[in-house]
Amino acid sequence: MIKYRETYEAHGRNLLAINNAIENYKKALKLDQNNTLCHYRLGYAYHLMRRLMEASSEYEIVLRLDPP
Template sequence: MPSLSQFSRCLFFILLSMIVTQCADKSVEENLADGIKFTEDRQYLRALDAFQQAVAKEPGNPKAHYSLGGIYNLMNRLPEAEQEFKIALKIDPTYVDAIYSLGFTYELMGDKEKAQPYYDKYNKLKQKWNEVLQKESETR
């Protein structure tokens, strides 16, 4: 007959495996949503973990790298933020938010000269996007 201690350990491991499975089953989008929520709640370490999980699950996702770069900026980990924004832009060179954020990171680093080309590119792409939206609304 199993003892209560053995039963408790067995129950503990069953519950632990259920918890781990639930964590592992989160999609990249759920990790990103969690990270945003944690950021809004100023729980930056939890946000960092959520964004890192998103990147680990889908390294080719520019939004995951952009989000990770954003939390690095908030944590004043600027070289890491720079790296993540560069990765996001390598995946999607037209990702306007990552373009702007890379410029902003350079400005935070004290290098306005390095930041300016990214701000210029951001403004140019944003203007083109607004023109496309305007033309589309006129054709409706």
């Protein structure tokens, strides 16, 4: 039973870390809206949180700023 509690607590810490990362990427993008790496990482963080529409928007910005 302890293993389940540890796993649950770790999951909560991961979610908090991802939410903190999202906020930090958004702050960084206020300073430089053309930072493709920040847009990509923000998109990935949204993806991890299952915020897929927001992730897609960030990935589209990456492709617009740095086309293949």
